[in-house]
Amino acid sequence: MADESGFQLKGSAPERYEQYAAPFMAPFVDAVLDAVDLFPGATVLDLACGTGFAARAAAARVGPAGRISAADVNEGMLRVAAAHAPRLYPDIEFTTAPADKLPYPDATFDAVVCQQGVQFFPDLDAALAETARVTREGGRFAATAWADRNLLPYFVAQYEAIKEYGGREIATSYEAAFSGTAARLTTALRAAGFHDVTAHEVTFGITLPPLADYARNQLSSLSWGQEIVDNAGQDALVQAGHAIHTHLADRTAPDGSATLPFTANLVTAVR
Numbered sequence: 329m330a331d332e333s334g335f336q337l338k339g340s341a342p343e344r345y346e347q348y349a350a351p352f353m354a355p356f357v358d359a360v361l362d363a364v365d366l367f368p369g370a371t372v373l374d375l376a377c378g379t380g381f382a383a384r385a386a387a388a389r390v391g392p393a394g395r396i397s398a399a400d401v402n403e404g405m406l407r408v409a410a411a412h413a414p415r416l417y418p419d420i421e422f423t424t425a426p427a428d429k430l431p432y433p434d435a436t437f438d439a440v441v442c443q444q445g446v447q448f449f450p451d452l453d454a455a456l457a458e459t460a461r462v463t464r465e466g467g468r469f470a471a472t473a474w475a476d477r478n479l480l481p482y483f484v485a486q487y488e489a490i491k492e493y494g495g496r497e498i499a500t501s502y503e504a505a506f507s508g509t510a511a512r513l514t515t516a517l518r519a520a521g522f523h524d525v526t527a528h529e530v531t532f533g534i535t536l537p538p539l540a541d542y543a544r545n546q547l548s549s550l551s552w553g554q555e556i557v558d559n560a561g562q563d564a565l566v567q568a569g570h571a572i573h574t575h576l577a578d579r580t581a582p583d584g585s586a587t588l589p590f591t592a593n594l595v596t597a598v599r
């Protein structure tokens with residue numbers, strides 16, 4: 329297993345992540361928050377919050393009496409998250425911290441959510457043990473992680489393009505995005521002391537903006553897109569974006585958009 333946190337963006341990539349991940353993160357944010365039964369006044373942690381999609385949605389749900397904390401290891405992500413945080417509802421407290429060393433007292437949270445983060449933790453068991461520590465007894469945990477890549481046509485196209493224009497090593501590191509299997513996550517949650525652990529697949533049909541530009545821009549907001557640019561230059565990224573678009577040509581509408589299924593594993597547990 330890698331010993332470094334995965335999905336580390338740099339430079340202006342976090343701002344692009346906020347823009348280009350939004351279309352396919354939005355429905356999963358609702359699913360992960362529905363799974364933890366939020367109530368007005370609840371205390372919530374968005375773990376590996378990135379640019380804060382789940383934290384912002386949670387703030388709207390718990391209202392002014394609630395408290396939202398959001399932690400991520402990447403300071404660039406947190407800067408964008410803070411810039412996009414609402415000025416109404418409870419303040420969101422953003423903190424730079426790795427998932428396995430959280431700066432919160434025991435039993436702080438009624439709910440912890442983690443959207444597309446668990447598969448990138450270098451030590452999943454340690455991260456979930458730490459999550460269990462900061463969740464109050466009876467508190468809820470829910471996480472999403474992408475399902476098998478073959479269920480996700482957009483990511484199949486992206487994988488092929490990364491392999492062709494980035495090379496096998498980058499394509500292999502892309503596999504981490506799909507390593508949050510139900511078996512791996514449920515086993516780790518039970519070992520961490522959670523109970524009533526469940527897992528099921530959630531699928532949404534999501535309309536992506538015209539792929540001619542979107543495929544390139546979205547790839548540029550991923551760590552693997554950055555690696556393609558670092559290793560092979562901007563032109564390789566442009567070609568990779570074009571390859572994704574071409575791969576999905578059959579599924580593209582006349583206006584260039586594409587409505588595609590996205591499937592994630594949704595795991596839930598009670599502390």
Ligand SMILES: C[S@@+](CC[C@H](N)C(=O)[O-])C[C@H]1O[C@@H](n2cnc3c(N)ncnc32)[C@H](O)[C@@H]1O
Pocket residue numbers: 333334335336337349353375376377378379380381382399400401402405425426427428442443444445448449450
């Ligand atoms: C795909 S992004 C998901 C971000 C956000 N949760 C969302 O819904 O868009 C993965 C995030 O996991 C974070 N991450 C990776 N390893 C981490 C670790 N060990 N501790 C905390 N965050 C981590 C990355 O910095 C990145 O922000």
